Amino acid sequence: MTAIEQPLVLGIETSCDxxxxxxxxxxxxxxxxxxxxxxxxxxxxxxxPEIAARAHLEAxxxxxxxxxxxxxxxxxxxxxxxxxxxxxxxxxxxxxxGAAKALAxxxxxxxxxxxxxxxxxxxxxxxxxxxxxxxxxxxxLVSGGHTSLLLVRDLVSDVELLGxxxxxxxxxxxxxxxxxxxxxxxxxxxxDRAAVGGNPNxxxxxxxxxxxxxxxKHRYDFSFSGLKTAVARWVExxxxxxxxxxxADVAAGFREAVADVLLTKALNACRDLGVxxxxxxxxxxxxxxxxxxxxxxCAVEGIELRIPPLALCTDNGAMIAALAAQLIAAGHxxxxxxxxxxxxxxxxxxxx
Amino acid sequence: xxxxxxxxxxxxxxxxxxDRGILAERASSDTRRHAEVIGSFIxxxxxxxxxxxxxxSGVAAGMGPGPFTGLRVGIAAAQAFALAIGKPVxxxxxxxxxxxxxxxxxxxxxxxxxxxxxxxxxxxxxxRGIDExxxxxxxxxxxxxxxxxxxxxxxxxxxxxxxxxxxxxxxALGMLAERMFANGRTFAGAAPLYxxxxxxxxxxxxxRVS
Ligand SMILES: [Zn+2]
Numbered sequence: 001m002t003a004i005e006q007p008l009v010l011g012i013e014t015s016c017d018x019x020x021x022x023x024x025x026x027x028x029x030x031x032x033x034x035x036x037x038x039x040x041x042x043x044x045x046x047x048x049p050e051i052a053a054r055a056h057l058e059a060x061x062x063x064x065x066x067x068x069x070x071x072x073x074x075x076x077x078x079x080x081x082x083x084x085x086x087x088x089x090x091x092x093x094x095x096x097x098g099a100a101k102a103l104a105x106x107x108x109x110x111x112x113x114x115x116x117x118x119x120x121x122x123x124x125x126x127x128x129x130x131x132x133x134x135x136x137x138x139x140x141l142v143s144g145g146h147t148s149l150l151l152v153r154d155l156v157s158d159v160e161l162l163g164x165x166x167x168x169x170x171x172x173x174x175x176x177x178x179x180x181x182x183x184x185x186x187x188x189x190x191x192d193r194a195a196v197g198g199n200p201n202x203x204x205x206x207x208x209x210x211x212x213x214x215x216x217k218h219r220y221d222f223s224f225s226g227l228k229t230a231v232a233r234w235v236e237x238x239x240x241x242x243x244x245x246x247x248a249d250v251a252a253g254f255r256e257a258v259a260d261v262l263l264t265k266a267l268n269a270c271r272d273l274g275v276x277x278x279x280x281x282x283x284x285x286x287x288x289x290x291x292x293x294x295x296x297x298c299a300v301e302g303i304e305l306r307i308p309p310l311a312l313c314t315d316n317g318a319m320i321a322a323l324a325a326q327l328i329a330a331g332h333x334x335x336x337x338x339x340x341x342x343x344x345x346x347x348x349x350x351x352x
Numbered sequence: 353x354x355x356x357x358x359x360x361x362x363x364x365x366x367x368x369x370x371d372r373g374i375l376a377e378r379a380s381s382d383t384r385r386h387a388e389v390i391g392s393f394i395x396x397x398x399x400x401x402x403x404x405x406x407x408x409s410g411v412a413a414g415m416g417p418g419p420f421t422g423l424r425v426g427i428a429a430a431q432a433f434a435l436a437i438g439k440p441v442x443x444x445x446x447x448x449x450x451x452x453x454x455x456x457x458x459x460x461x462x463x464x465x466x467x468x469x470x471x472x473x474x475x476x477x478x479x480r481g482i483d484e485x486x487x488x489x490x491x492x493x494x495x496x497x498x499x500x501x502x503x504x505x506x507x508x509x510x511x512x513x514x515x516x517x518x519x520x521x522x523x524a525l526g527m528l529a530e531r532m533f534a535n536g537r538t539f540a541g542a543a544p545l546y547x548x549x550x551x552x553x554x555x556x557x558x559x560r561v562s
Pocket of ligand 1: 116120143145146282283314
């Protein structure tokens with residue numbers, strides 16, 4: 001197809017526990033509908049893949065209908081269909097892939113299969129504050145499913161993985177620490193609440209992969225499993241000694257350790273690479289302290305910080321549609337129909 | 353005319369017509385490639401049958417029983433396709449399609465349809481025969497059981513001719529749907545026939561680390 005400047009794109013995102021349907025016209029957001037199965041996972045303390053996949057199948061058609069209504073368009077007007085083909089939970093991804101292929105074939109429209117992580121960066125083009133994404137940028141994407149540091153030179157053609165978590169995602173660490181403090185799922189907002197009034201420096205929890213010897217091999221990689229264990233050990237010792245656990249201090253100290261290591265590594269990357277821009281994405285951006293530390297440190301270092309609106313930071317279909325719209329505007333041909341869901345799709349595969 | 357999709361075993365897609373029969377069909381017995389093949393199969397069936405999406409009166413979906421991940425791909429595709437063309441999804445128990453195809457070859461004796469459920473279990477459905485409209489009459493199932501327990505699980509097991517099916521034909525499923533509609537029959541419900549709970553356990557609480 002010839003390049004369309006402002007294509008009307010419907011995006012489908014089912015990589016984790018949010019069924020996201022977004023509709024954009026070029027870089028203008030028209031609809032962002034999200035159906036979450038989060039409550040169903042609460043009693044298990046984390047996302048259960050099979051429960052998420054079942055919920056996607058149930059939520060998909062109503063979510064598409066709701067998005068069309070919100071955007072005030074009908075399916076016949078759609079120029080292209082976009083879908084997340086990875087990375088993410090395989091069974092969950094396949095629901096979106098199956099639906100997207102059928103939708104594109106039925107409508108006789110091109111289909112764009114895109115990368116979830118690059119989609120998080122793509123969300124930034126949808127900001128309606130009159131500013132535009134400036135590249136290159138370092139992007140820090142943090143959620144319950146991923147913790148990745150990217151260098152984005154070009155949204156549709158040049159994305160590099162600088163580092164990622166070697167064990168738990170940061171969001172998972174929040175869930176696990178919340179659990180051991182007796183707080184419900186999801187842990188992020190609960191830890192935030194519990195940390196109110198706590199002293200973030202009362203307990204010094206370890207920063208993963210921050211020692212000089214680790215930095216050699218893992219300069220931009222993250223690790224949160226040691227931190228989680230350190231918090232657990234600290235809490236156990238208190239309890240064993242019959243002392244009360246200062247929950248506010250533990251929550252604040254843990255959160256500080258996560259935010260510190262995330263931003264330290266992200267800003268190292270900005271400095272090392274001479275890129276004075278940092279973009280945040282992913283659900284953990286909802287964490288107030290993460291945003292605060294990011295703002296403070298970026299200001300000190302003269303780094304421009306960009307955080308898309310929260311509804312575009314958590315997993316959503318609009319970011320997938322936005323990335324596809326960029327690909328279309330740049331003249332990229334659609335994906336074939338034979339791609340698969342790829343749970344470990346590398347960020348260098350922007351489009352499949 | 354219907355587009356029919358079943359991914360309860362392998363992947364199967366067809367375009368069918370009540371009067372003209374199965375106009376096109378594509379199938380793969382691969383139980384791991386549902387999401388890959390579904391789009392091309394639909395395109396090929398439409399092209400071969402010469403039927404445009406808007407000429408279809410609906411989409412027939414095989415609702416299982418079947419292993420979850422694959423089963424969902426076909427149902428998701430059927431629902432999305434139906435939404436796109438503004439026509440209904442008609443849902444059919446996948447085993448009924450196997451029985452229907454079997455009876456279409458002649459015969460009307462009781463039969464037991466058995467398919468692989470993985471994890472050392474099978475799905476089964478029991479059919480008395482066919483009714484006056486020639487449609488299979490399911491009297492028991494679909495249900496899930498370990499193969500060794502099948503004779504005990506199925507009442508009057510020995511009275512059935514057992515058919516172990518590795519594939520479900522979307523053509524057969526679509527034709528059954530056409531005949532069910534023509535005879536005013538009730539279709540299956542919206543819930544996929546997983547027949548298994550998501551296997552998760554609620555843990556007692558965080559484990560000690562020290
Ligand atoms: Zn995400």
